[in-house]
Amino acid sequence: MKIIAVSIILLILLFFSGKTFAIVDPLAQPNNKFGIHIIDENDLANAANLVNSSGGDWGYVTVVIRDDDLKVSKWKEIFTKFRKFHLIPLVRLATHVENSAWTIPKNGDAYRWTEFLSQMHWPVMNRYVILFNEPNHAGEWGNTIDPEKYSEIVKEFSDSLRKASDSFFILPAGLDMSAHSGGNSLDGAEYLRRMYVHTPSLFSAIDGWNSHSYPNPGFSASVWGRGKGTIGSFLFEQELLKQYTQKKFPIFITESGWMHSNGKFFNSNLLSPQEISQNLQTAATTLWNMENIVAVTPFLLNYQDAPFDHFSFQKLGSNEFYPHFYGYKDIPKPLGQPSRFYRFEISDRIFPHEIVVGSTFTREVKLKNIGEAELDPADSFSLASSGGDDKTTIKGTLPYLDPGEQKPLRYTIHAPEKVGEYQIKSYLHHAGEEYLLDQGKVKVIPPPSLNLSVSLGWRSNANERNVTVLIYSKTHNLLSKYEHQTIAHGVL
Secondary structure, eight states: OOOOOOOOOOOEEOOGGGOOSBOOOTTSSOOOOBEEEOSOGGGHHHHHHHHTOTTOBSEEEEEEEETTOOOHHHHHHHHHHHHHTTEEEEEEEEOOEETTEEOOOOTTHHHHHHHHHHTSOOSSSOEEEEEOSOTTBGGGTTTOOOHHHHHHHHHHHHHHHHHHOBTEEEEEOOOOTTOOSBTTBOOHHHHHHHHHHHOTTGGGGOSSEEEEOOOTTTTOOOTTOOSTTSTTHHHHHHHHHTTTOOOOOOEEEEEOOOOBSBSSSBOTTSBOHHHHHHHHHHHHHTGGGOTTEEEEOOSOSOOOSTTSTTTOSBOTTSSOBOHHHHHHHTSOOOBOOOOOOOOEEESSOSSOSEEETTOEEEEEEEEEEOSSSOBOGGGTOEEEEESSOTTOEEEEOOOOBOTTOEEEEEEEEEOOSSOEEEEEEEEEEETTEEEEEEEEEEEEEOOOOOOOBOOOTTOSSOOEEEEEEEEEOTTSOEEEEEEEEEEBTTBO
16 A cells, blocks of 8 residues: 655644633733833833843833834834843823824724734733823823813724724723812813713723822822822722722733932932832832732833933933832842733644554644744743544654744654544643644554565575664655564565
8 A cells, every 4th residue: 555645735723722812811820010111112121121130020011102103114123022021011002292282192093003003913912002191181182181082082992902802901091190170180080080971881991900100299209108199099099990880900000100319400309219219129019019910110211301310210321220220120020921822823734644553754844933922942832742542642843933933843753553543633732721733533544565575684594573664755754663573584
């Protein structure tokens, strides 16, 4: 019997363990809540050095993207850096400044943002999106105070993003809870009330709560402050939310922190960097240690001029950092293990339709990474199968694959030891999960009848036990291996 291998290119998509492509609870896995707020994407390496220090991994970074900077190629490179540096982005959407104020999103902007964000390779399963910034200040919202319009924007953007992917995790803008009503601002609690009255379904459109919990007054108050407009403002906001919804939102503190004395001009009325260092360590081990807090990203890693020079962790005109950078860096941090999106396709079946019973042979397919996380063999990935007998094995060395990359996958199969038909599944195994590559019927057939006349060199007696026979293809790939064969009178 002659076995003919027919090469038919099949695109077999991996659908991971029956899971839906949707947001996951960020607190269900080990989570490193430590983060930092940045303005410039060139600060990502320093951000990773800060938030993934002292045992930590997969910390957070709040980053701003403006609507006049939606360059797909540029931001794809930046998202690759997020992944390489193990940083989870909290992407705050921004418009642009006209007449000394940030403009209000226009009709069609939700679709435009959705199209742009959907083209990014997000480093973790959840795609965190913050819908603009402190709209209870007129300067942040087209020189107007309009909570009704903002609530409509939240609903519109949420619907658009979720329609594109259930993995978008929607956060509202952080409100300034220290703002007072009158003139160019509105009390944050009143702003939230008016949002809810106008849009009662508001809280179904968001997945977490975003807080700007600054130590006011003057960004210089005690680390032990609690209540509205303090470093513990998020606690006040949690209680406020109970008036409108029974949902218990995970908390994201995307802005917080103290102003320090060492800006462009020294200000002795502000705290020293050493005092801020102590405050950060105290907050991290007390207030920010609450179980429902997902991320804390203090403001601001690096700003070289007014108006935020007194917030900067990095010294002005220097690559060096203030003491509070190192105080924050030295805080022990958890090893975050966020859920990530793995998906692959292969060019052919892993197991052929027919194989010879008990045979061992080598195959090769092309494996392509079409997910958003890298395939790293060093990260406990392995090739496995199920559905054969207890003698069936599959072994291979997996290639490293970045998203979008394709490489050959070479592996060795040992076929079942009994003739029959098997339903065999092949998959990648990682962190207790199975990522399906291929499954289907495999027919295990008897070996072909073949007599070989064999000469054993100078020996007159052409008899031998325990002979191993290897059969190769024309391309020198091992097709079959038969052990414990016998040569009798020169015939195998």
